[in-house]
Amino acid sequence: VSRRQLEREAAKPELPGDDTGCTVLHVDMDAFFASVELRTRPELRGKPMVVGGLGGRSVVLAATYEARTFGVHSAMPMGRARRLCPSLVVIEPTRGAYEEASHGVMELFRSITPIVEPLSLDEAFLDVAGAARRLGSPRQVAELIRARVADEQGLPCSVGVASTKFIAKLASSRAKPDGMLVVPHEAVVQFLHPLPIGALWGVGDRTEEVLTRLGMHRIGDIAATPESTLVAALGPAAGAHLHALSWGRDERSVTPNEPERSIGAEETFARDVDDVTIIHRELLRLSERGAARLRATGQVGRTVSIKVRFADFRTITRSRTLREPTDLARVVYDTACSLYDALDRKGALIRLVGVRIEGLSASAEAPRQMELSGSDEGWRAAEAAVDLAVARFGRGAVRPAALVRPDADRDRPRREG
DNA sequence: TCTGGGGTCCTTTTGCCC
C-alpha cells in the first residue's frame, strides 16, 4: 500500500541539482511485461490492460498505467482486477519475450558501463563513475539511457540517480512513469524523511504493522528512534539496517556477476489435489525443469527442498542435503518424493507443490565421486541425451515415461523400448 | 479480495559433537 502511496503522493519535487558524486543509477522498466506486449499490439495502447493468466487462480503480473487508474495493480487477484475494471484487457504472459527484452536492455546497459547489477528481469543498478569522461555527468548518462532504451527497445523506463543504491531505487520509483530523478547528496535526508515507512526497502506489510504500532509513520520517525528500539522490535539485522537506511546510509556497492543461490520451480494446481500420483508426476516435472537448468548453467546443487501449500494456504517446506551435489533430475526427483512421502498429511488437499535446489556450485569444481556401480553415470548419460534431444527437437520431444499419460498415444503404433 | 512464480535473506529450532 505504501509503495503505491509513494508513487502517487506529492508531485515530483525537482530537486535543484547537482549530480556530483551521484554515480549510482537505478533503471526500472515501466510496467515491464505490459510494455513488452504493447510493442506487438499497438492497438491496445491507451486501454487498460494487464498481463496475467486467464485461469481462476491467477494474479496480475503487470498493469499499464491506464489500468492503474482503476486501482488495478500487480499481485492483485485477477478476479478482483476484472471487477474493478470491467473493460480490462487481459493478455497471457509470454515469458520468452520478457527474457529476450530483458537481455536486450541489460546488454544496452553494459555498453554504457561494465558495472551492471541486474536485480530482476526489469531493473538494474549501474555504476557510472567511470563513464563521466566518455558520456558526461550522471544526469546526462541517465537521459542517454532513457533515450536509447526508448529508441532501440521501444520500451519506457525510469531512472533514479543518487550516491547510494537505496536512494537511487527510491528515486526511480518516484520518477515513474517514464521519468528521471536526481537526488543530490546534500538533499538525501530532506528527500527521505517525509516518505512513508513502507517506502523503505525491506519494510513490507508485517514490519510496517510493527512500526506503526510503535507510532512511526514516516521515515523521519524511524530516523528519530534509537537503534536499540528498532533492534528490539525487529531483530538485529533488520533493526540496524533500517536505521542506517533512514539516514540515507547505504554502503553497498554495485556488484556485477552475483552468482545464483538457488534454482527452483513451483506450480499451483488449477484445482486442489489429493491424488498422490498426480503430485508425484508434478514433482517429476518440476525436478526435471530444475535439473535441466542446473545442467544448462553448468551447476550442481547439494540441497533439495520441496514446498507444499495446502488448500487453506498454510505452507510448509522440507529439505534434505545430499552427500554429493547433483544435477540429475532422477536424484532430485527421488529426494523430493521421499520428502513428500514422509509428510503425515495423507489425503490432505494440496494447492501447490514446488521443488528447489540450493547450495549451488559450478559443476566443474564440485567434487564428484565416481560410484562403482556406475548407476548415476547411466542416468547422467540418459539425461545428457535428453538435453541434446530437447536442443535439437524442442521441449516436449522427449519425456520421462511417468509424464506420458497412459492413454495419450493409445492410437499410435507402439513398440517396446 | 482470496491470494503466481521466481527468488533472497534472516531467525529460530534442532540435532550432533566435543
Added chain:
DNA sequence: TCTGGGGCAAAAGGACCC
C-alpha cells in the same frame, strides 16, 4: 553418570522483493 554448554550445520519457517 549426570549435566551443561559452546559451536556448527542443517532444517524449517517467514518476511520481503519484483
